[in-house]
Amino acid sequence: MSEISPQSHRILYCRCAYANTVPQGVKDEVLQRLSDAGRPFEAVSDLCEMSASRDPRLKSIAEGSGCVRIAACYPRAVKWLFHAAGHPLPEQGIEVVNMRELSGEEAAALLLDGNIASSTSSHTSSHA
Amino acid sequence: MLSNDNSPIQVIIYEGKGASPLADETRLAVLSQLLDKGFAVALAKEGGREISAPTLKGKQRLLVLGDFAGDAPSLEDASGQASIETVTVSGLSADEVLGRVEQFREGQPMNEPGKWKPWFPVIDYDRCTNCMQCLSFCLFDVYGVDTENRIQVQNNDNCKTNCPACSRVCPEVAIMFPKYSGGPINGDKVNTQDLEREKMKVDISSLLGGDIYASLRTRSEQAKSRFSKERSPDKALSERKKCLTKLQQDGMIPAEVLENLPSPEEILRRAAAAAAKADVALKAQTSAN
Numbered sequence: 001m002s003e004i005s006p007q008s009h010r011i012l013y014c015r016c017a018y019a020n021t022v023p024q025g026v027k028d029e030v031l032q033r034l035s036d037a038g039r040p041f042e043a044v045s046d047l048c049e050m051s052a053s054r055d056p057r058l059k060s061i062a063e064g065s066g067c068v069r070i071a072a073c074y075p076r077a078v079k080w081l082f083h084a085a086g087h088p089l090p091e092q093g094i095e096v097v098n099m100r101e102l103s104g105e106e107a108a109a110l111l112l113d114g115n116i117a118s119s120t121s122s123h124t125s126s127h128a
Numbered sequence: 129m130l131s132n133d134n135s136p137i138q139v140i141i142y143e144g145k146g147a148s149p150l151a152d153e154t155r156l157a158v159l160s161q162l163l164d165k166g167f168a169v170a171l172a173k174e175g176g177r178e179i180s181a182p183t184l185k186g187k188q189r190l191l192v193l194g195d196f197a198g199d200a201p202s203l204e205d206a207s208g209q210a211s212i213e214t215v216t217v218s219g220l221s222a223d224e225v226l227g228r229v230e231q232f233r234e235g236q237p238m239n240e241p242g243k244w245k246p247w248f249p250v251i252d253y254d255r256c257t258n259c260m261q262c263l264s265f266c267l268f269d270v271y272g273v274d275t276e277n278r279i280q281v282q283n284n285d286n287c288k289t290n291c292p293a294c295s296r297v298c299p300e301v302a303i304m305f306p307k308y309s310g311g312p313i314n315g316d317k318v319n320t321q322d323l324e325r326e327k328m329k330v331d332i333s334s335l336l337g338g339d340i341y342a343s344l345r346t347r348s349e350q351a352k353s354r355f356s357k358e359r360s361p362d363k364a365l366s367e368r369k370k371c372l373t374k375l376q377q378d379g380m381i382p383a384e385v386l387e388n389l390p391s392p393e394e395i396l397r398r399a400a401a402a403a404a405k406a407d408v409a410l411k412a413q414t415s416a417n
Contacts (some may be wrong), residue, residue, distance in 0.1 A: 003403045012273070014164075014165065015160075015163035015398045017163055017164050017166065017241040018241045018242075018244070018245060018246050018307075019245050019246065019307040021306070021307050021308075021309075021314070028160070028255075031156065031159060031160055032156050032164075034171075035152065035155050035156045035159055035171070036152055036156075038173065039173065040170070040171050040172050040173040041171050042168070042169075042170040042171075043159065043163055043168065043169045043170070043171075044163070044168045045163050045164070045165075045167065045168065045241060046166075046241065046246060048306050048307060049166075049239055049241075049246045051246070051250070052246045052248055052284055053137070053239060057136065057138075057168060073306060073314070073315050073318075074306070074314060074315030075315075075318075076252060076304065076309075076315045076317070077304050077306040077314065077315025078315075079251060080251060080252050080253070080304065081250055081306060082317075083253070083330060084250050084251070084281065096219035100314070
């Protein structure tokens with residue numbers, strides 16, 4: 001299982017804006033902590049909408065260089081949303097932080113600092 | 129109708145060399161408001177990683193927002209793939225920044241939250257056994273097969289919002305609806321208890337699938353018979369609605385599905401067409417093996 005060092009990865013945040021399935025308080029807190037952290041990150045309005053419309057931007061996320069941590073929902077759903085759009089995520093270097101199960105503080109900590117691959121949390125996943 | 133044929137706008141909040149960071153409150157408000165309106169946003173910092181450049185059908189439009197010292201710099205994409213506009217947002221409120229973005233957008237169509245809920249089945253191919261139950265079951269032509277007779281979601285726009293019924297008939301719990309409230313349909317891990325839903329699957333199939341179609345077919349035949357003049361299509365329709373209403377009351381399907389159901393004859397036709405499609409795919413699989 002690969003491990004992503006905290007400072008070397010890209011961060012992608014999904015706002016889940018089309019259906020608000022991710023609790024509002026959690027996604028707001030995660031966004032705030034990312035915004036305040038002084039680190040670059042990318043954010044999209046809704047990965048489900050992008051998958052449904054086969055948004056070509058998913059390709060650049062899936063094929064971009066380096067490791068990526070994705071703040072979204074269940075890892076199984078995220079994995080197959082990319083696949084459904086025709087842009088499957090690579091087997092290595094992708095980690096999903098589940099904002100439907102974690103608190104905002106926990107999710108942000110995992111995105112920014114945590115070593116997800118060695119985490120005992122069942123709400124995060126590595127595709128390794 | 130969903131479409132991203134129009135090159136989507138990518139907004140970048142630039143806080144690198146030559147620009148001051150936005151105030152924390154302003155940055156957060158701009159980020160959340162843009163995302164809630166459907167824009168993709170990237171926050172670029174000094175020494176940060178490069179921002180990935182999407183491959184698009186048309187020319188991509190990049191809007192770079194920053195608190196630039198002096199005039200906003202003029203930027204050009206060396207590859208010629210993107211048109212880039214820079215806007216200084218010094219002293220602007222979040223609402224004013226949003227106004228600038230809308231100005232840049234110039235009414236270009238884009239998908240926006242609130243107008244449509246991304247509701248469609250997502251197949252977990254680690255679990256799917258290609259049994260074609262979903263294809264046989266769905267009356268709205270959502271499913272089809274690819275050139276290798278592998279099940280796939282072909283018409284996700286046909287899916288009835290908030291209806292996860294096909295995921296309930298999947299014996300492998302391989303169909304997800306990520307916007308659904310509960311697991312494992314929402315993508316949560318599948319446990320043993322979920323797999324034991326086979327019984328529930330049969331029950332639902334009998335209501336929505338096999339038995340109800342058989343019943344309709346029987347009734348249709350009986351209606352044609354001189355011995356069963358009272359077996360009218362209206363009665364069959366009534367019975368079907370009764371079954372489906374029970375499912376709806378149990379929270380398994382939304383009322384909209386009931387409202388959009390076609391006539392009994394059309395249901396029979398669609399069910400037969402779906403079953404035939406599934407049958408062809410299954411036979412092709414068998415011969416390939």
